[in-house]
Amino acid sequence: MSGAIPSTRDRIVSAAAKLFYREGIRAVSVDAVAEKAGITKRTLYYHFESKDDLIAAYLSMRDNPNLAQFQNWFSKAEGDVADKVQGVFLALAQAARHPRWKGCGFLRTAAELANMPGHPAIKAGVAHKKRVEDWFTDVLENADVGDQARQLARQLILLLDGALTVVLLQRDPSYMETAGQAARLLIRMSLPKPEDRCLS
Amino acid sequence: MSGAIPSTRDRIVSAAAKLFYREGIRAVSVDAVAEKAGITKRTLYYHFESKDDLIAAYLSMRDNPNLAQFQNWFSKAEGDVADKVQGVFLALAQAARHPRWKGCGFLRTAAELANMPGHPAIKAGVAHKKRVEDWFTDVLENADVGDQARQLARQLILLLDGALTVVLLQRDPSYMETAGQAARLLIRMSLPKPEDRCLS
């Protein structure tokens, strides 16, 4: 699948993605990206105006795959909407156990570029998180949570980004599971009760 | 209060704190810190082994004040424990509206140094967050949440760090208030019901 040999530009972005995600934005030099992509720095600057431009391209490229991963985890989980959202957190907990996992590239970049609120990379991060929140909202609206869908989706985003951040710092993926339980509880509270179903 | 002219070392750490928090760790050079502290770089290296050492000192210095701020906000809020925890989030929402607010220095440093798990600055961050979580646990244990105190405290940490992160990215402090509502709900669910008190 996905034939077509990657363009030079794509190879640059994908080399940048690996290095930026692994080591951080400012820790990676343009020279390092060029070398990893197997081209010269001058060629990189032919395809991108600046390092900032490259950073933005790196995050924009992660938008769709990241969201699709969440949707995939959701669709594969069993149960009602609360269980399925919890399933996303559980899958994330597994992902976080991979030794090369380093949290969320969008959030880490926002942290590193906190001093540049208008930076295109940060705008890409905002757009991505909004798409995830909108997707959560859709999912919840289709599940009878009344008019709470948007507010609930915001709570899920808070738990999700909180978990990504906490686990990155503490290196304890069990926080991801705690977040999943909290998410399920909050959703269940807004769900119409099928008879006597209570907690747990 | 707090008389005693600050030592050279203190002035260095406090200059570093301002710059590191404002612009990020890697974006700030040792030269910049030395200049801000009004000393030469050689003097800085007399007091600190390395830049990494200085970073760790910056975060260690923030541990107590940060926790004390949370405790202060909590103690000033009215109502039961759920309301008071919510008060912390509301106060934080106000703080986040300050133009120079840049999120949580511990989390931002963890994001920037994600590739160095053993870094002393990250250890300082883990220790700080553990102290906050332990304090939450104490507060909840004193409030009859049964054996849920630790788990609830972890959920509060997730919401707190989530809010700090989301608001840093999105620049929308209302997420802090959403987190506060979620926190209050989660606590209320574990609280013994005083007769008929419901939500809201």
Place this chain on the structure above:
DNA sequence: TTGTGTATATTCACTGGTCGGTATACTTTC
């Protein structure tokens, strides 16, 4: 088919400046 013009893509070599860290010597304080 061959030659040529043009836009795209790439390379090598380089710039001015900054980085973390240091060698050495001077000054202050006890």
Place this chain on the structure above:
DNA sequence: GAAAGTATACCGACCAGTGAATATACACAA
């Protein structure tokens, strides 16, 4: 005089970004 603290000047490595020349590809005319 000894120890602690500070200053000047410097190091080699690396940084983001650039100038000028070159290579490749394809369009179109002879």
